[in-house]
Amino acid sequence: MSDRILGVLGGMGPLASAEFMRRLTLLTPAERDQDHVPALLVSDPRVPDRTAARLHGGEDPLPALVRGIRVLEAAGCGAIAIPCNTAHGWYDGMTAATALPIIHIVDAAEADLLRQGVRPGRIGLMGTAGTLAMRLYQDRLESRGWECMVPTPEEMASHVSPAIAQVKANDITGAYAPLAEIAGRLMARGATAVVLGCTEIPLGIDAGPVLPFPVTDTIAALARASIAWAKA
Amino acid sequence: MSDRILGVLGGMGPLASAEFMRRLTLLTPAERDQDHVPALLVSDPRVPDRTAARLHGGEDPLPALVRGIRVLEAAGCGAIAIPCNTAHGWYDGMTAATALPIIHIVDAAEADLLRQGVRPGRIGLMGTAGTLAMRLYQDRLESRGWECMVPTPEEMASHVSPAIAQVKANDITGAYAPLAEIAGRLMARGATAVVLGCTEIPLGIDAGPVLPFPVTDTIAALARASIAWAKA
Structure with missing residues (x-):
């Protein structure tokens, strides 16, 4: 049984986040609930569109990303996974805002x-x-x-x-x-x-x-x- | 765009929680990420087995359930859904522990x-x-x-x-x-x-x-x- 809690910064999009949670479960060798990885998913589809921000001067998503990271920190997560490739364009900004490791996609x-x-x-x-x-x-x-x-x-x-x-x-x-x-x-x-x-x-x-x-x-x-x- | 954040108390089991997040997305009329329901999923498979607790004197799951509810409260959720039927055996104990409405399965x-x-x-x-x-x-x-x-x-x-x-x-x-x-x-x-x-x-x-x-x-x-x- 793992006591390391995985933080998942998601909602970008929400179906990809749900599928990430499904894969996290199905790829874990497990015989019962208690063998699976504890996780916290912030599914926040309100994060401003990442491509629009980068290419068309849309709203900066970093504040919304950092808001989600704060929730994961407060809940005791030990690392962060972000099932959105484009959000990794703000990887440096996010790592500067948290002491938690972010698993790079x-x-x-x-x-x-x-x-x-x-x-x-x-x-x-x-x-x-x-x-x-x-x-x-x-x-x-x-x-x-x-x-x-x-x-x-x-x-x-x-x-x-x-x-x-x-x-x-x-x-x-x-x-x-x-x-x-x-x-x-x-x-x-x-x-x-x-x-x-x-x-x-x-x-x-x-x-x-x-x-x-x-x-x-x-x-x-x-x-x-x-x-x-x-x-x- | 909804600003009501749904709290999901899950991990019982984790695959059911992931499927709940998938259905929450697929059943929402949406044209883009920002149309979907913001949600926070606590996927905690460490919650003691509910059937074992009720039928065989196993460890009481209520403290672990309330611990998850505290995370949902702190993150600003407005209601709680629990994609585990058996956990609803502790519904009264959970509602006594929180002011948030719990949607009864x-x-x-x-x-x-x-x-x-x-x-x-x-x-x-x-x-x-x-x-x-x-x-x-x-x-x-x-x-x-x-x-x-x-x-x-x-x-x-x-x-x-x-x-x-x-x-x-x-x-x-x-x-x-x-x-x-x-x-x-x-x-x-x-x-x-x-x-x-x-x-x-x-x-x-x-x-x-x-x-x-x-x-x-x-x-x-x-x-x-x-x-x-x-x-x-």
């Missing part, structure tokens, strides 16, 4: 690639326009031997961004086809695996046939990293 | 029966041995015209209780057959609908073919009642 994604036997090289990266523009994956992973190929601006506008919005509006099944199409194109351009670097994307991808190539689901990857922390 | 189940067009009469009731022994449903619903038929002690021991334990140990698919079998038997004995009065049971029932009669999923029922509160 890009590191979790890299660990998941390696777990699947994918070696450093050329990978496909799908994410929000904000995540791609901030180079969250590129700047963290390229020094470690990874090269990230991203969809074209036209593919983002026609396929990826609308599909992410569909998931946030609860249209999961409708998001499958456009997301699977772009993942397939990235493989055709030479990727050895595709990172689903927005937590709405695996929700859409899970709604249809399994993709015939290695894929890193950043919800599951963050859940694995969180369980490793809880059981350490 | 049995009332949510009744509202869901009526929503489906099931009229007061003879219904099947499945739940933990603790929930059945405490007469949580019977005492609350019988004055309103409902008559609850429950599995036999032999059926509880051979089918229902082991299936609930399977779900808590992450064996969802294995739980379907025994649970579906008992639900069917309750219908054959004259029930007009079956209430899945333990939040592990709908997880197992959802893992197989849809049952050909009215069923109340208490996870979804509690989510509907919670959304009604948040949007009121």
